[in-house]
Amino acid sequence: MAKSECTGTSQWWKNVDFLSHRRNRTHIILDNEFKENLNDYFGELCWDRDYEQPTLMEIDSNTIKAPQFSITQVKNALLKIRKTATGPDEIPFWVWKENADVFAPVMTKIWNESLSTSTWPTSWKIAHIDPLPKVENPKEYCEFRGINVTPVIGRCFERTVYHYHSKRSFEAELSSSQFAYRIGGCSTDALIKLQYMYLKALEEPNCDAVRLIAMDFSKAFDN
Numbered sequence: 001m002a003k004s005e006c007t008g009t010s011q012w013w014k015n016v017d018f019l020s021h022r023r024n025r026t027h028i029i030l031d032n033e034f035k036e037n038l039n040d041y042f043g044e045l046c047w048d049r050d051y052e053q054p055t056l057m058e059i060d061s062n063t064i065k066a067p068q069f070s071i072t073q074v075k076n077a078l079l080k081i082r083k084t085a086t087g088p089d090e091i092p093f094w095v096w097k098e099n100a101d102v103f104a105p106v107m108t109k110i111w112n113e114s115l116s117t118s119t120w121p122t123s124w125k126i127a128h129i130d131p132l133p134k135v136e137n138p139k140e141y142c143e144f145r146g147i148n149v150t151p152v153i154g155r156c157f158e159r160t161v162y163h164y165h166s167k168r169s170f171e172a173e174l175s176s177s178q179f180a181y182r183i184g185g186c187s188t189d190a191l192i193k194l195q196y197m198y199l200k201a202l203e204e205p206n207c208d209a210v211r212l213i214a215m216d217f218s219k220a221f222d223n
Helices: 009-020 032-045 071-079 093-098 100-117 152-173 187-202
Strands: 128-133 144-149
Touching: 032 128, 032 144, 071 093, 071 100, 071 152, 093 100, 093 152, 100 152
Parallel strands: none
Antiparallel strands: 128 144
16 A cells, blocks of 8 residues: 555645545636626615715813824734735735834824724725625626725724724623624534523423524625
8 A cells, every 4th residue: 555645634635625626616707797787786785875974973082082002002913914815905914914013103193093083094995896606606696795805904903993992892782692793702602502592491391392483684794
């Protein structure tokens, strides 16, 4: 028997993927007209014609101070940037990460100015939309999911604001039964808790059965 040339689990899984084609996706070619119409479709999903911009509340700057970042906090945030898709500004993640010492003082001023004035840099609002097929052979526009890819530094700013200034109050308002969109939560936790709840109910003397209702919101991710 020939000796296996695999020297680790990583190489072993690469061989499995190659032989089984389990990670190969069908390459979908879209013509220009379909792309233009798909772009309009995604634009309509993100546009509410009845939306009215609310009047901003005036806040006494002498009483309530806007949250601020230190250079050290910004530097740590830049150093923690993980490998991710590059946005429309075409600045990859490693530029920010490997030059954190250089960018930290400048970005600290920009981030603090954004927080103080309640404004968001216009260039950080621009996004590339990557159409991800929901089915194997999509034919309709609704069979694509739009993945918005904004600039790396904008996403880093959002995460840093949440971590330092919003996480504690946000987590306090979440229900203990919610596992999505929270750190450490996953669908497995929800299934375990669900099983615990109906098994506990079945232990009651007057309980003969448990009825479960499942709900799914159409286009919840798109909206």
